[in-house]
Amino acid sequence: MNADLIAVDWGSTHLRAWQGEKTLNLPLGVSRLDGRSPRDIFDRHIAPWRESPATPVMMAGMIGSDAGWQAVPYLPCPLSLQTLSANLCEVAENVWIVPGLKVEGENVMRGEETQLLGAMQLSPAACYVMPGTHSKWVQVANGQVTGFATAMTGELHHLLMAHSLIGNGLPQQIDDDSAFREGLARGLRSPTVVSELFRNRAARVLGKLPATSVSDALSGLLIGAEISAMLATCPVKTVTLVASAALASRYQTAFTAAHVEARCVSGDRAFLQGIRSILDERR
Known part of the structure; x- marks a missing residue:
């Protein structure tokens, strides 16, 4: 910058x-x-x-x-981010x-539009996935944002770990790729997710899931459910991920399991590119 x-x-x-x-x-x-x-x-x-x-x-x-x-x-969609x-x-x-940006009566975003502008310049695509507290799935056609949807994946993970029986009384969590992948497989199979959530507690209580791995198991479940549900309404074979390195790695694993090719752009790089582009356009 x-x-x-x-x-x-x-x-x-x-x-x-x-x-x-x-x-x-x-x-x-x-x-x-x-x-x-x-x-x-x-x-x-x-x-x-x-x-x-x-x-x-x-x-x-x-x-x-x-x-x-x-x-x-x-600003209402569809529109050009220029x-x-x-x-x-x-x-x-x-x-x-x-x-x-807004989709009238359906959805809003703030901040992601700037990342998106940068990502469109760095890695042109028809579908952008922007993981986070509120994950955004954005459709682009002919240089215009035609619409987007939101999944509250990150916020749900936080709420369930901090304020529900699933996360109650757990020790410090550690990375567990196996638990993440097992949760991911369940989420991809069950995008409604409601019937699967309590299994994280049951598996821990019954000794099938280490108490230190609940967070990763839940993360896999929620990400898998997000991807399965979103692909059902917006079937694509290629996406561009706009994310931090940690989130990009998880979503790339998930997209591979869902047979979708995922390219990745750093969220910070996309944001700074977008800001610079907006300023240059104004000048």
Whole structure:
């Protein structure tokens, strides 16, 4: 990322920023401000990077929601992501928020649209899968985003491990590829997933699943169910994954099991490419 630009990915739980070789990663997402305003956080942690107001700051994510700095309208699909630059919202001098996308009456996204723009330039595809707290499956045709769907895979995993009987009283979890793959196979077979969830507790109680492997077994189950359900409505043979290395590895394993070819683009690289493209388009 060039030093002439500050790129900010400001989500629900974390604030991340880049300028040149400088990076920032703080647990100061819009749901964790503890009474402080986004402007206060900006002035303390991001504004000091600017040599002058001439340095543009481009922000994407939940900072543009009604819980963030300012609610920025969603742009309706289908649309070309080249229109993002013409719909930026200026919240301070040369400080801009990227709008999100919506499928009217069905779905919304914030932050992923910027990653998506970068990914479309780095790895053109007809279907993009963006794993995370709320995984997005995005369809693209003729350079336009035609629609997208959301699976709450990451959030379900967190809720079940932290607040359900499945995760209650467990020791520290360790990586267990075998447990992940066994859960994955069950998820691919049973995309409705509801009838399979309690088996994670039963298997642990009955000594069939190590107590330290419940998280990976549950992760495999949920990812498998996500992929099986999404492929049923959007059958594809090739996808581009936009994800961190850890998530990309899990989803690539899952897609291989589902006989789908998955190419991968780093989520951070895609985000920074998208931010740069939006700024260049605006100029």
